[in-house]
Amino acid sequence: MNRYPLWKNLLIVVALLLATVYALPNLYGEDPAVQISPRSVQLSDADLQRVDAALKAGNLTPKRIERQGEQLLVRFDSTESQLKAADLVRKELGRGYVVALNLAPNTPAWLSALGAKPMYLGLDLRGGVHFLMEVDMDAALKQLRERTVEDMRGFLRGEKLRYLTVGLEGEDLLVRFADEAERDAAQKAIGRQYPDLDLLLREEGKDSFIIGRFTEKAVLAERKAALDQNITTLRNRVNELGVAEPVIQQQGDARIVVQLPGVQDTARAKEILGATATLEFRLVEGSPVDWDEAAKSGRTPVGSRLYPQRDGGSVLLKRQVIITGDQIVDAASGIEQQSGSSAVFVNLDGKGARRMSEVTAQSIGKPMAVVFIENKVETVEENGQMVKKKSVIEEVINIATIRDQLSNRFQISGLDNGNEARDLALLLRAGALRAPIEIVEERTIGPSLGADNISAGVKAAVVGFIAVALFMILYYSLFGVVANVALFVNLVLIVAVLSLLQATLTLPGIAGIVLTLGMAVDANVLINERIREELRNGNTPQAAIHAGYERALATILDANLTTLLAALVLFAFGTGPVKGFAVTLSIGILASMFTAVIVSRAVVNQIYGRRARIKSIAIGGY
Numbered sequence: 001m002n003r004y005p006l007w008k009n010l011l012i013v014v015a016l017l018l019a020t021v022y023a024l025p026n027l028y029g030e031d032p033a034v035q036i037s038p039r040s041v042q043l044s045d046a047d048l049q050r051v052d053a054a055l056k057a058g059n060l061t062p063k064r065i066e067r068q069g070e071q072l073l074v075r076f077d078s079t080e081s082q083l084k085a086a087d088l089v090r091k092e093l094g095r096g097y098v099v100a101l102n103l104a105p106n107t108p109a110w111l112s113a114l115g116a117k118p119m120y121l122g123l124d125l126r127g128g129v130h131f132l133m134e135v136d137m138d139a140a141l142k143q144l145r146e147r148t149v150e151d152m153r154g155f156l157r158g159e160k161l162r163y164l165t166v167g168l169e170g171e172d173l174l175v176r177f178a179d180e181a182e183r184d185a186a187q188k189a190i191g192r193q194y195p196d197l198d199l200l201l202r203e204e205g206k207d208s209f210i211i212g213r214f215t216e217k218a219v220l221a222e223r224k225a226a227l228d229q230n231i232t233t234l235r236n237r238v239n240e241l242g243v244a245e246p247v248i249q250q251q252g253d254a255r256i257v258v259q260l261p262g263v264q265d266t267a268r269a270k271e272i273l274g275a276t277a278t279l280e281f282r283l284v285e286g287s288p289v290d291w292d293e294a295a296k297s298g299r300t301p302v303g304s305r306l307y308p309q310r311d312g313g314s315v316l317l318k319r320q321v322i323i324t325g326d327q328i329v330d331a332a333s334g335i336e337q338q339s340g341s342s343a344v345f346v347n348l349d350g351k352g353a354r355r356m357s358e359v360t361a362q363s364i365g366k367p368m369a370v371v372f373i374e375n376k377v378e379t380v381e382e383n384g385q386m387v388k389k390k391s392v393i394e395e396v397i398n399i400a401t402i403r404d405q406l407s408n409r410f411q412i413s414g415l416d417n418g419n420e421a422r423d424l425a426l427l428l429r430a431g432a433l434r435a436p437i438e439i440v441e442e443r444t445i446g447p448s449l450g451a452d453n454i455s456a457g458v459k460a461a462v463v464g465f466i467a468v469a470l471f472m473i474l475y476y477s478l479f480g481v482v483a484n485v486a487l488f489v490n491l492v493l494i495v496a497v498l499s500l501l502q503a504t505l506t507l508p509g510i511a512g513i514v515l516t517l518g519m520a521v522d523a524n525v526l527i528n529e530r531i532r533e534e535l536r537n538g539n540t541p542q543a544a545i546h547a548g549y550e551r552a553l554a555t556i557l558d559a560n561l562t563t564l565l566a567a568l569v570l571f572a573f574g575t576g577p578v579k580g581f582a583v584t585l586s587i588g589i590l591a592s593m594f595t596a597v598i599v600s601r602a603v604v605n606q607i608y609g610r611r612a613r614i615k616s617i618a619i620g621g622y
Contacts, residue, residue, distance in 0.1 A: 003609040008602075012598065018496070021496075022496040023499060030106055032079045033075045033082065033102045033104035034082060035102045036073075036093070036097055037071045042070065043067070047097075051092070052065065053092075054088045055074070055088065058085070060084060062081075062085070086099055101262075105118050119495070122505060122577075123247070123259045125507060128261040129445075130259050130445070131257070131260075131269075131273065131442055132255060132258075132442075133234075133438065134440045135227055141222060141223070148197075149173060151351045152175070152190070153166045161182065163175055172212065179208060183201070186210060196215055196218035199212055223254070229433070229435075246259065280321050280323075281323050283366060285303075285316040285318050294306050304317065304318055305319055307371060308396070310395045315396050322356060322359045332345050343411045343421060344411065345409065347408060349408075364405065367399050372394070372397045457507060457510035461491075464517055465517055468521050472487075475620050477619060477620050479528050479618065479620070486599050490594075494591050497591070506581075509583065512581045512583070516585060519560070519592060523597070526555055526556055527556075528548070528620075530547070530548040531619060533548075541617045553597060556596065567585040567586040568582070570582035570585075
């Protein structure tokens with residue numbers, strides 16, 4: 001009656017073993033580390049030797065240096081050594097490498113080989129920085145109007161419609177014509193080409209005007225596009241900081257929240273997030289021999305300029321710009337059909353397409369370069385004071401040969417591999433902010449405060465667990481011990497699932513775990529009271545155990561499912577900490593139903609199920 005089949009017992013044991021393995025990494029803590037990633041070139045043994053030499057010169061002894069794919073991870077015992085090492089390595093390696101501060105998990109190799117990782121800690125537990133950024137929507141809409149004005153001029157010329165001027169009047173586009181007939185013909189063409197504009201007619205003296213005003217739908221779409229593009233750009237820039245589980249999300253209709261757990265170098269974070277970047281396409285001048293000569297002599301041909309290449313060396317480019325990055329609508333990496341090599345497919349707007357078509361028609365067989373231009377504001381120390389210095393970084397990220405006349409869609413070939421193609425598509429698609437952003441709020445949470453929060457949260461969980469455990473033992477005797485075993489297993493399962501999902505644990509998440517502990521033992525209270533009731537009704541101990549678990553199940557399911565629905569609603573409509581609370585609460589509810597009903601029953605079966613007849617059971621006086 002009170003016995004599980006062997007397969008069910010084995011299944012429970014396997015589940016508990018797996019939970020234990022995947023919960024273990026959270027016990028090993030983290031090391032302050034410096035993460036080194038090359039921007040374009042591959043990591044070499046020489047880089048490792050340079051890093052090691054720089055650390056030795058600074059009298060720094062790392063805990064260990066690890067090579068992880070195309071990254072170096074240098075671990076230290078203290079944050080002081082970590083910060084000093086980061087400065088030394090940056091000076092040694094230069095701009096070709098990204099040097100980021102990080103907290104690296106100290107998980108043993110045998111656990112890492114099994115795919116076991118610790119769960120991420122949120123900003124309130126790990127420390128880090130919080131930024132609230134506001135997107136300048138007026139600037140985004142102004143850029144939209146200016147782009148449309150430029151595009152409309154080319155469109156009217158292409159349609160052979162004569163106009164006097166195309167410009168802006170406040171928030172309206174104003175097109176002036178010499179006579180009504182030309183204006184009426186242009187009105188129909190503009191209406192077809194620009195469906196997002198509401199067109200009005202106006203007369204002033206001898207001149208006729210078309211006034212174009214963007215529809216409310218078009219304005220909302222541009223605002224959303226500016227916000228989405230900036231979020232994408234910020235997310236890509238955050239990757240430079242080596243941040244585990246950053247939070248980058250929309251707040252309202254014009255603001256972005258950026259949370260960077262574990263980041264201690266706040267100045268660098270602000271510099272990277274606030275940097276503005278753009279792209280330019282230019283024709284290449286001369287041959288590699290000419291480039292070397294110009295680099296050595298410092299003299300360049302008339303109409304040309306020398307640019308550095310990202311992977312080393314210099315290249316001569318014509319001063320005339322073909323198109324800029326703000327004319328790129330989309331970019332995606334893929335495979336070139338003819339050669340099967342990696343390529344990037346680019347889509348341009350109308351103005352960019354016409355310009356690209358004109359230039360490439362006359363330049364087939366010539367190389368074209370993509371120049372990445374980034375404006376940075378760096379905080380440096382001068383005369384004992386921190387000052388901000390602006391710098392412009394210009395580098396050629398790709399050179400490809402023009403094979404055919406290009407238009408609104410073309411491909412950039414000549415790339416080494418798929419990774420380079422994806423990186424280039426990323427830069428083309430999200431290298432620049434679509435609209436300016438301003439940091440309106442900044443908060444820094446130190447690692448010590450995060451450690452205090454962890455200590456307080458763990459203390460609350462431990463005190464709560466001990467209080468519940470003592471009550472259960474005093475009130476339910478052996479069945480109270482069984483309930484405590486189920487409660488501990490429940491805690492291990494929650495930690496294991498959070499680690500497997502690589503979820504972020506926050507202070508509200510710890511509150512969810514503490515709340516779950518109380519709710520988990522509640523299911524065992526229901527079962528134990530039901531068993532007591534069956535014993536009072538004169539049932540045998542074996543029958544009472546069986547009936548107690550069977551008849552309490554419906555009540556447990558009802559109570560937990562209603563709470564689970566509430567947690568799902570919190571997850572669906574909440575943000576940030578509320579979501580963290582909802583996640584841990586949901587996992588805890590599901591784990592508590594498993595441990596209270598199945599795990600505790602398996603333990604009771606092992607204690608009492610092996611005996612056919614028993615006179616009494618230890619359930620607090622019965």
